[in-house]
Amino acid sequence: MLNESLNMNLSEKINHLITTLPELKWDISEIRKKQTSSDFHWFSPILKQQLAHVQVDAVVCPKNIEELKTLIRHAVHDQIPLTVRGGGTGNYGQSLPLHGGIVIDFTAFNQILSFDQSNAVVHTQAGIRLKVLEDYCIEQGYELRCKPSTFKIATLGGFFAGGFGGIGSINYGPLNAIGNILSLRLLTIEEQPKIIELNALQAAEYAHSYGTTGIVLDFHLSLAPHLNWHECVLTFPKFAQAFQCAEMIANDPALGKKEIAVFSSGIERYYDHLKAYIQPGDATILSIIEHKYLNTLQCIVEKFQGKICFQQTSQQAEQSKFSILDYCWNHATLAVLKHDKNFTYLQTAYSIGSELSQLERITEKCGSDQIIQHVEMIRNAHGQVACSGLPILAYQNPQQLQQIMKYHEEAGVRINDPHTIYVADGHHSKQLNPNIIIYKQQNDPHHLLNIGKLSSSI
Secondary structure (H helix, E strand, O other): OHHHHOOOOHHHHHHHHHHHOOOOOEEOOHHHHHHOOOOOHHHOHHHHHHOOOOOOOEEEOOOOHHHHHHHHHHHHHHOOOEEEEOOOOOOOOOOOOOOOOEEEEOOOOOOEEEEEOOOOEEEEEOOOEHHHHHHHHHHOOEEEOOEOOOOOOOEHHHHHHHOOOOEOHHHHOOOOOEOOEEEEEEEOOOOOOOEEEEEHHHHHHHOOOOOOOOEEEEEEEEEEEOOOEEEEEEEEOOHHHHHHHHHHHHHOOOOOEEEEEEEOOOHHHHOOOOOOOOOOOOEEEEEEEEHHHHHHHHHHHHHOOOEEEEEEEHHHHHHHOOOHHHHOOHHHHHHHHHHOOOEEEOOEEOOOOOHHHHHHHHHHHHOOOOEEOEEEEEEOOOOOEEEEEOOEEEOOOHHHHHHHHHHHHHOOOEEOOOOOOOHHHHOOOOOOOHHHHHHHHHHOOOOOEOOOOOOOOO
8 A cells, every 4th residue: 555655746645645545634624724734823924924924734633642653654755854843833934834745733631540639740742732730730739830822722632732831920930941841752754653741940941942843742830839829910100110119029039920021111002901001101021920919019110110900810811701911921922913914023032131121222212112122031041030021013025124123132132033943043043953953853854844934054
């Protein structure tokens, strides 16, 4: 049966494979193919144009490892491109197949395999949605150490392969900070697929490689204790006051917090649920702190001439179906784009100790009507409080976007370009970790997995 497909084109090979493996759950409907040919890359007007041609040939949803291995064996023999997809919440086309082929819907790999209560560790499959996973952990008295703002839809495997940090990163850093993931297992793309287990240090190197180096099956994750959280929106007459207040909260080792995001004025126009609370022209902090520190937070805010303009408990957020998490990380960009499609964003990293001066210099260069500053406070890989930026830009054309990037670089700000599909080109150094190339060659020697995503030069 395998030899019949040698002289076929890609479409014929896939049709032959569907006939050969009828026990797998296939979907070749136009609506499903269209759905899996897109994600949130339209945040970037550059990628929206570049990826308009992407077309999936077929979608398959394997139920277990044996079905997955069978699929891989045939795909390797027939040289059919494979791309793994979770919730499809990526911002740079991470799960879009540049060369067509088969998209592997991984959401059936959604089981919690074990829970270690005494050590606060969960063993779970990679296709589980993060909200489902966290809801389970909360029942056990724990929660995820960090999660993206897309956690209601995103899968754990997708977050690992295409994401970075999120809510909780102010305490535990990004997902790939060593110790957040204790181990993982992945499947190689070979004639005889193998399962490889990676320890914490190895797992960290595989993160954010867009699923090009193997198919991640499951994780052992460290968890955080589930605390009594309180959501607060803080406003200030000036951006500098807001930033300095956020710095103080972030750096205080005793003040329990989970989220600190700072915005310059202008963002209030796009926050439908908060418009009534934020005065036009005010700078804003979105914060989540432990409830017991509410009075302490009030004192800190007043020190910087600010006020708490909105607050709610996590229980109230659940009941009202609104959380300030809907407005942090890249959900802030989404909130703006819902009102005006003529915006886009950047991903920036500021110099520790010089953040405020860099932000003010860039705002002066761009004009406050052209940029809304958005800074997320996180812990970096060295445990330092750092600023991860997601500034929102009034987009005009590619040349203007390049000029704004230049302003950032001249101010000493590193750009992680969200307007490219390539792992390496998106990094501020424009270089790929050489180990990723080694892992790719070892685990996907036929180069079938998410083809063409590592670098524009490969």
